[in-house]
Amino acid sequence: MIKIIISFISIFLISNAIAQNVAPVLQATGNQVYCPQTSLPIVTNMSITDPDDVGIAAMYIQISSGYVFGQDVLTLTGIHPTITSSWNATEGKLTLSGVSGDPTYLQFKAAIESVVFINSAVNPSGQRIFSITVGQANYLESTNHYYQYIPNTGISWTNAKNAAAASTYYGLQGYLATITSTDEVQISGVQASGAGWIGGSDEANEGVWKWVTGPELGTTFWNGAVNGSSPTFAFWNANEPNNQGEEDYAHVTAPGVGQPGSWNDLSNVGASSGNYQPKGYILEYGGMPGDPVLQISTTSIITIPVITNVISATRCGSGAITLQATSNIGSINWYMTPTGATPIFSGNSYTIPLLNATTDYYVDAFPIGCTFGNRVQVTATIKPVPVIGFTTPNPVCQNTNTTLQANTSLGVINWYDSNTSLTPIFTGTTFTTPNLSTSTTYFIEAISNGCLSNRLAIPVQVVPAPTVVDETIIFCENTSVTLQSGISGASYLWSTGATTQNCAVGSAGTYSVVITTPLNCNLTKNFTVIENTAPEITLIKVDGLTAEISITGTGIYEYSLDNIHFQSSPFFNFIVGGVYTCYVKEIGTNCGYDYEDFVVIDYPKFFTPNADGFNDYWKINGMQLFPDARIAIFDRYGQLITVLTTKNPHWDGRLNGESVSSSDYWFVANLGNITSEVKGHFTLKR
CATH class of the missing domain: 2.60.40 (Immunoglobulin-like)
Incomplete structure (x- = not known):
């Protein structure tokens, strides 16, 4: 009975001692900068505090973030008789453990301070976070959680979920891992020693994947199948989740299948063998209600400058x-x-x-x-900035164009019509201006590969062109006239072929001369040459006291009866009949004149032979002026009625003593040698 009581007391004391065991507190310092291809201690100082223990079986140092497989290595340096090291390249983890028995914390402190980081690349990059912890679970500073792969070939998702929930780690509640970041992918999948179940499922609602474990319980992380989308974070392998055979559970894909650490969906039991047979599960600790606050892990950082x-x-x-x-x-x-x-x-x-x-x-x-x-x-x-130049243009004639030349060491030349314009009017080395009426300034600027030269001004002097006026020139027949260009000191080309300043012509027509000034201004002057002839009187038509003079000839003529007073009209009116002389001369060029005598006879247009004492006789007034005159009177049928002379100067309207009827009668007056015969008609009224 006493032995039983002692045993119970012993068990109570042992249990109480275990219950009172305090977890150590780890603290690392010394975040550092790494020089390529050197070795650098991962910490500058390591402290381990444990009020009730002096040592421990093992310590674990893992490159928990930024690890590059095949380049990064952790190595224990120096002499540590009680500690041995083991490097796991897959997990990026260095295990420090006792050679025999548990090394003291002081011995682990010295060893950890002797662990160095080496990267074999010539030009490494990035940051390395080192997790130093007392347990085997991988510690991730960004989540303050722990991750551990538990191998168990063929375990179902349901059994893995239950086993995880039954696990603890230094008082932390376990659960199937919920992976919500690339850091967690790396630590729980890529750097894990195996692959297996995680806590995601769409069993409750096909195509709606949720975390069904841990602090993220009930959080949706994927909607849909292969081409779905994530409202948070997901890391499915290519062509996953494919739901082949009621695959409702998330699983970290086996190593060598697709992207390392990525996921696939499986049924609750998975395949019976091969890559899709579950090989275990991934435990996560941390973040659950009631979890203790631990400091069993610490981190240090080495940054590779980049x-x-x-x-x-x-x-x-x-x-x-x-x-x-x-x-x-x-x-x-x-x-x-x-x-x-x-x-x-x-x-x-x-x-x-x-x-x-x-x-x-x-x-x-x-x-x-x-x-x-x-x-x-x-x-x-x-x-390089383009260097530009130009050929100074010669002055140009008004209303002509010119061609401007520019050059550049690089690029192309743009031409502008103002010093501030942004839009070029032409691009190239040779620019032909439009016709210019006034002096104008153009501007050039070269551009090469985005670089602009200075903008230069090219002034173009426009010289007013000499004024020429077309002419109409009149000259007399049988003479010549000299056409004058009107501009001296130039070169000339006449339509006749002459090249002199002035050109003589002797016939009517249209002529022209092209005048080229010393500035190469071409002007054309046109001439209309008219040949005037001397006048020639062809007919003097006398009608009563009116005479009309008809002439031939080209020119401007004027007329006179006394060769003193001239008029432009060829018509004359007389008061009395008589013998007159008509004079005609050309006044434009004084090309000559002509004259001719003519007779104007005055006679009544009608008479009334009724013995009333008024207009009883028809006669030519001033008959006495024509002593040799003979006037024959005819009726409308051409029958001679009578002949008047100075001795028989009038007609009384009778023929052979009998009165003739009222009618129109015609006369022909032959006035002798003074002029040709004059014809006319009159009316007899009863």
Whole structure:
């Protein structure tokens, strides 16, 4: 009985001691910058505090973020007699364990401070986060959770879910992993020692995938099948989830199948063999209600400096230029060479006060003294500015055009009609202007690869053209006339073929001369040449006291009866009949004249032989002026009625003593040698 009581007391004391065991507190310091191809301790100081224990069986150091398989290695250096190390390249994990028995925390502290990180790449990049923990579960700083792969070939999803829920880790409640970030993909899938079940399912609602375990319980992470979408985060393998055979449960794909760490959907039991046979499950700890606050893990960070961005610069022509660069950490150093040498400047922005040619610079963010490192080239480009010139144009004649010539060392030349215009009127080296009426200035500017030359002005002087007026020239027949160009000091080409300043012609017609001035201005003057002839009187038509003079000839004529007073009209009116002389002369060019005598006879247009004492007789007034006159009177049928002479000067309207009837009668007056016969008619009224 006493033995039983003692046993119970012993069990109670042991249980109470276990219950009172306090988890250690780990704290690492020394976030550092890594020089390529060197070894660097992962911490500068490590502290382990445990009030009730002096040692532990093992410590685990994992590259929990940024791990690059095949390049990154953790190595224990120095002499540590009580501790041995083992490197797992798949998980990126270094295990420190006792050679025999449990090493003390002080021994682990010394060992951890002797663990170095080495990367074999010439130009590594990124950041490495090292998790140092007392347990085998992988610790992820970004979530403050722990992850552990549990191998169990053929286990069903349901059994894995129950087994995970029954697991604890230093008092943390376990559950099938809920993977909500790429960091978790890396630590729980890529860097896990195997693949298996995770806590996602669409069993409740086909095509609606939710986390059914852990703190994310009930959270939808995928809608649809292969071509669905995620409202949060998902990492399905290619062509997954495909729901082949009621596959309602999420599973981290076996290594070597598709993307490392990606997911596929399986039925509750999966396949019986091969890549789609469950090989275990992935446990996650942390974030559950009631979980204790632990410090059994700590982290340190090594950053490999990298230039995250560079901004090269370009300018046209020599001058100041500014280059820029940014990095993920550290101060940026500027160099003139891709390797070696000392920095010429430190800082994100580097201004070269004067640069004449394109120059490559190099930047890195490594601490000075790093012998390796990837320097990034930054180029300051100096683009040449075109140099332009032009041929000074000669003055041009008004209302003519000209061709302007320009040249450039580079690029193309644009022509503008103002110094401020942005739109060119022409592109090229040779520009033909429109016809110019006034002096005009054009502007040229060359552009090459975005660089502009100075804009130059090309003035074009426009000289007013001499004025010529077409002429009409009249000259007399049988003479010649000289056509005058009106401009001296030029060259001439007449339509006759002559090349003199003036040209004589002797016939009527149309002539022209092309006048070329010393400025090569071409002017054309036209001449209309009219040949005037002397007048010739062809007919003097007398009708009572009116005479009309008819002539032949070309010209401008005037008429006179006394050769003193002239008129432009060929018609004359007389008061009394008689013998007159008509004079005609050409007045435009005084080409000559003509004259001729003519007779004007005055006779009544009717008479009334009724013995009333008025108009009883028909006669030619002034008959006495024509002593040899003979006037024959005819009726309308041409029958001679009577003949009047100076001795028988009038007619009384009778024939053979008998009165003739009222009618029109005609007469023919032959006035002797004075002029030709005169004809007319009159009316007899009873």
